[in-house]
Amino acid sequence: MEQVKDLNPKPLSVKQYLVVSSMLFGLFFGAGNLIFPIHLGQLAGAHWGMATLGFLVTAVLLPMLSVLAVAVTRSKGVYDIGRPLGPAFALVFMVMIHATIGPLFGTPRTATIPFSVGVQPLLPANMAHVGLLVFSVLFFGTAFLVSYKESNVMTSVGKVLNPVFLLMLFAVFVMGFAHPMGTVSKMAATTAYQHASFFNGFLQGYNTMDALAGLAFGVTVVTAVNQLGKTTPKSNAKVTARAGVLATSMIGLIYVGLILLGATTLGKYKVSADGGVAFNQLVTYYLGTLGHALLATLLTVTCLTTAIGLVAAFAQDFHKHFSRVSYRQWLAFMCAASFLTANFGLDTIIAWSTPMLMFLYPFAMVLILLSVFSPLFHRDGVVYAFVVAFASVPAFFDMIGAFPAVVSQSAFGKALTGFQQSVLPFANLGMDWVVPAVVGLVLGLGVHFLRPVFAARRSVVSEQVHNR
Known part of the structure; x- marks a missing residue:
C-alpha cells in the first residue's frame, strides 16, 4: 500500500x-x-x-x-x-x-x-x-x-x-x-x-x-x-x-x-x-x-x-x-x-555491441520521449504501440547493416541494406527510424483523441435506435 x-x-x-x-x-x-x-x-x-x-x-x-x-x-x-x-x-x-x-x-x-x-x-x-x-x-x-x-x-x-x-x-x-x-x-x-x-x-x-x-x-x-x-x-x-x-x-x-x-x-x-x-x-x-x-x-x-x-x-x-x-x-x-x-577482448565486444545498439536505441529514444510527454495523452498504450511498431522495421535494418561483415555483407544483409537505402528517408545518416516513428505518433495520437468522439457518436446513435 x-x-x-x-x-x-x-x-x-x-x-x-x-x-x-x-x-x-x-x-x-x-x-x-x-x-x-x-x-x-x-x-x-x-x-x-x-x-x-x-x-x-x-x-x-x-x-x-x-x-x-x-x-x-x-x-x-x-x-x-x-x-x-x-x-x-x-x-x-x-x-x-x-x-x-x-x-x-x-x-x-x-x-x-x-x-x-x-x-x-x-x-x-x-x-x-x-x-x-x-x-x-x-x-x-x-x-x-x-x-x-x-x-x-x-x-x-x-x-x-x-x-x-x-x-x-x-x-x-x-x-x-x-x-x-x-x-x-x-x-x-x-x-x-x-x-x-x-x-x-x-x-x-x-x-x-x-x-x-x-x-x-x-x-x-x-x-x-x-x-x-x-x-x-x-x-x-x-x-x-x-x-x-x-x-x-x-x-x-x-x-x-x-x-x-x-x-x-x-x-x-x-x-x-x-x-x-x-x-x-x-x-x-x-x-x-x-x-x-x-x-x-x-x-x-x-x-x-x-x-x-x-x-x-x-x-x-x-x-x-x-x-x-x-x-x-x-x-x-x-x-x-x-x-x-x-x-573475449575489447575489440570483439565493441564489434558485436554496435548492432544491438543500433536496434535498441530507436526503441529507447521513442519510449523515453513518450514517457516524458505521456501526461498529455494519459500514457495511452495505443500511442505507444503505433510509434514502436513503425520504428521497429528501420531499427531491424540498422541492426543488420551494423553487424560484422559475416552478416552485413552476406546476400541477405546486402539485400536488406539496398532496400533500406532506396526506400527509407535519412537511411544514409542512420536516422531512418525518425520518419516512421513520427508517422506512428500522428496515427497513434489521432486514434487516442478521436476514439472518444466516435464512442460518443455510437452512444448517441444507440440511444436514438433504442428510443425508436
Missing part, C-alpha cells in the same frame, strides 16, 4: 542532493564516456562544434530525459517504462536492455577498456591474456563486494569513488588546456565529418549506452532516494529529476572539454583507431610513463563506479521480476557472466 507521507518530511539539503547527483554521475560516467568523446574530437577536427551538438543529444539530453522519464511515470525500472505496451513487451524489453548494457556488452566493457588502455601497455605482450584474466577477476570481485549490500551503492559511488575520479580528470584538463598540442580551428576533419558532423556525432553518442543505462539505473536511483526518506512517488520523482538534471549537465560540460582535447591531439598525432589510444597518447604526451599509471588508475576508478551501478541495477530488476532467485544470486550471476564476456 502506498505511503501517504515521506519518512523524511523535510526538504533534502544541498549536500544530500549533491550526493545523489554524484551517485548518478558515477553510474553514468564510465570508460566509454572518456574515450568516445576524445575520439570524436579527433574525427571532427575543426568541425567539432556541430559534432559536439549531435553527440550531446544522444549522450547527455537522452540520458537526462531517461531519468526524467523514470520520474514523470514514477517508474522503478526498465519494465515500468515499457509497461504501456503490455507485460510481455515490458519484460522482453527489460531483458534486452539489461543484457546489452549488462553481461553481453556494457558491463564487460567496463573491465576491458581500463585494462586494454591503461594496464596492458605496462605488461609484456605475452602476458596480455593472463593479465586480462587476473584484472577482470579482481575488477568484478570488487564490484560484487561493493554491491553485496544494496545500501552500499550510494555511499561507495556517490561519496568515495566519484570524487576521486573527478580530481584525476581535473588534472588532465589543466594540463591539456594550459599547454594545448595544437589549435582546434586548424585541425582537419575526416571525410564523414566534413558534411554530416552533427549526425555522425549523434550516432557516436550511442556508444556511451547512457540512454539505455538511464532506464536501467531507475531502480537504483529510486532505492537510493528512498533511503533518504523520500518514500512517496511524488517526492521521490521530484528528487530524482533534480538530481538527474544536475548530474547530466556536469557530464555535458566534461564531454565538451574531452572533445576539444581530442581535437588538439591532431597537432601531434594522427587520428587513432579508437578513443582509448587517443587518451593514452594525451596523458603520455604530458606525463610520460607516469601518464600510463594515471590513465590506468583513472579508467579503473571510473569504470568501477559504472560497473557497480550496472550489476546492482541488473540484480535489483531481475530479483523483482524473477523473485525465486535472490538479489545476491543475480548479482553473482551478473558478475560471473560479465567476467567471462570480458575475456
